[in-house]
Amino acid sequence: MPALLRLEDLRKSFGDIRAVDGISLSVEKGEVLGFLGPNGAGKSTTMKMAAGFLEPDGGHAFICDIDVFAEPVAAKSRLGYLPEGAPAYGEMTVRGFLKFIGEVRGLKGDALRSAIDRAVERTQLGPVFGQTIETLSKGYKRRVGLAQAILHEPPVLILDEPTDGLDPNQxxxxxxxxxxxxxxxxxxxxxHILEEVPAVCDRAIIIAAGRVIADGTAEELAEMAPEGARGSLEAVFRHLTTEGRKAA
Amino acid sequence: MRALVPIVKREFASYFATPIAYVFVVIFAALAGVFTFQLGNFYERGMADLMPFFQYLPWLFLVLAPAISMRLWAEERRSGTIELLMTLPVTVTEAVVGKWLAGWLFMGLALMATFTLWATVNWLGEPDNGVIAVSYFGAWAMAGTFLAMGAALSALTRNQVIAFILAALGIFIFMTAGTPVVLDAVRAFLPEAVAEAIASLSALTHFGSVSRGVLLLSDVVYWVTTTVFWLFVNAIIVNLKKAD
Structure with a gap:
């Protein structure tokens, strides 16, 4: 299986703070990679670089083997990205917003209509399709962000906290x-919801202080728990990320 | 340039998402009338032209262009949608030009709303409509430069009020650079050549001839280069500040 998303030694500092300190990873087709870490560990910064929003200080990001920083438009057209907080143009209706995203992505006519229909059905946005986005609940807003990300059925999806603010059903x-x-x-x-990992991810990476500190399936990670708490992802997470901070 | 048209459409439509756009156009047309008829002594002059209107227009634009440009990037940064926009397959050039173009078209619309002045002067007398057409064209070109400057400054902040003030201040300096107040101050410290260079960059100087219906190539070049310059600055600022 070829890796559709590949990050190589990404680095980014803000002033004296090393937000991302050499992160490498790859995700294959058919794979869901969970990206875990405490707040401030560099998750969002890494994702922003992978999506081509932030220029890294060093390293490379490839989407479908296209260098995100050398050929940004080609790379971004193969990417669906849900930024943290699912920002969207509040004054637009869901319909208008998805139409805009589709048009920018080069979809037209029937292809655009069917892409919107499919995304709306998958994210169950039907009931609010004609409403302006700023009037929607948090759960719906998040799903609008998801719908925009999957609209063109991209080979690579980067989702920053897609379930944040949703109720259990959503x-x-x-x-x-x-x-x-x-x-x-x-x-x-x-x-940062650990129960999500076994539920959706094939593999998970835990980062702390801008570095990858663990990489494996949910079971493999659970095995890394300290004595007495074997099998608990939460124990692993706390153990590793507090250790990681000390090391940094 | 695939993304340009959807961006222009979206930005243009978003002006009309709130009643503010309509209010804006009406106020603009009303103020244009006040300036022309009351302050411009339109009737007392006894001349069938729109000189009073075009003489006051730069001052009207000083307030109105920043009102149009202030949200272009500041709002995008405040709401975080800039992250969405810049991770779509869109170049910075497309985003910058698209936003500016939407504002420019809107300014064109506002200018069209002053057709009542043109209708009035045609009803009262027989003006040289060629002169008026050239003046309108020049006014629109000037609006383009002001908007490009305002848009660039709007990318510096996530606060629309600050964006407005920066733009108004920038446009004011840019406009009045050729007036004696500024030039005399410059002459006191710097050689005459510098003063003349500054004067030649002043918007009022270049709008002067066009408001009399004279379209000089040098003026056209001036409006185009200043607009392109500010769009270029805009792109640089967006690249530097987008993630702050």
Missing amino acids: KHQVRRLIREMAKESAIIVST
């Missing part, structure tokens, strides 16, 4: 959607 739905999208795509999902 979370379940979004996880199912991610599993479904994973058949054809490489997906990276950041989260």
Whole structure:
């Protein structure tokens, strides 16, 4: 299986703070990679660089083997990205917003209409399709962000906290959607909800202080727990990320 | 340039998402009338032209262009949608030009709303409509430069009010650079050549001839280069500041 998303030694500092300190990873087609870490560990910064929004100080990002910083437009057209907080143009209707995203991505006519219909159905936005986005609840806004990301059925999906602010039913739905999208795509999902990892991810990476400190399946990670708490992802997470901070 | 048209469409439509756009056009047309008829002594002059209107227009634009440009990038940065926009398959040039173009078209619309002045002067007398057409063209070109400057300054901040003030201040300096107040101050410290260079960059100087219906190639070059310059600055600022 070829890696559709590949990060090589990405680095980024803000002033004296090393937000991302040499992160490398790859995600294959059909794989969902969970991206875990405490707040401030560099998750969002890494994702921003992978999506081509932030220029790294060093390292490379490849989407479908296209260098994100050398050929940004070609790389971005193969990417669906849900930024942290799912920003969207509040004054637009869901319909208008998805139409805009589709047009920018070069979809027209029937192809555009069917892409919107499919994304709306998958994210169950039907009831609010004609409403302006700023009037929607947090859960719906998040799903508008998801709908925009999957609109063109991209080979690579980068989702920054896709289930944040959703109720349990909506979370379940979004996880199912991610599993479904994973058949054809490489997906990276950041989260700090650990129960999500066994539910949606094939593999997970834990980062702390801008570095990868663990990489494996949910079971493999759970094995790394300290004595007495074997099998608990939460124990692993706390153990590793507090250690990681000390080391840094 | 695939993304340019959807960006222009989206930005242009977003002006009309709130009643502010309509209010804006009406206020603009009303102020244009006040300036022309009351302050410009339109009737007392006894001449069938729109000189009073075009003489006051730069001052009207000083307030109105920043109002149009302030949200272009500041709002995008405040709401975080800039991250969405810049991770779509869109170049910075497309985004910068698209936003500016939408504002420019909107300014064109506002200018069209002053057709009542043109209708009035045609009803009262027989003006040289060629002169008026050239003046309108020049006014629109000037609006383009002001907007490009305002848009660039709007990318510096995530606060629309600050964006407005920066733009108004920038446009004011840019406009009045050729007036004696500024030039005398410059002459006191710097050689005459510098003063003349500054004067030649002043918007009012270049708008002067066009408002009399004279379209000089040098003026056209001036409006185009200043607009392109500010769009270029805009792109640089967006690249530097987008993630802050």
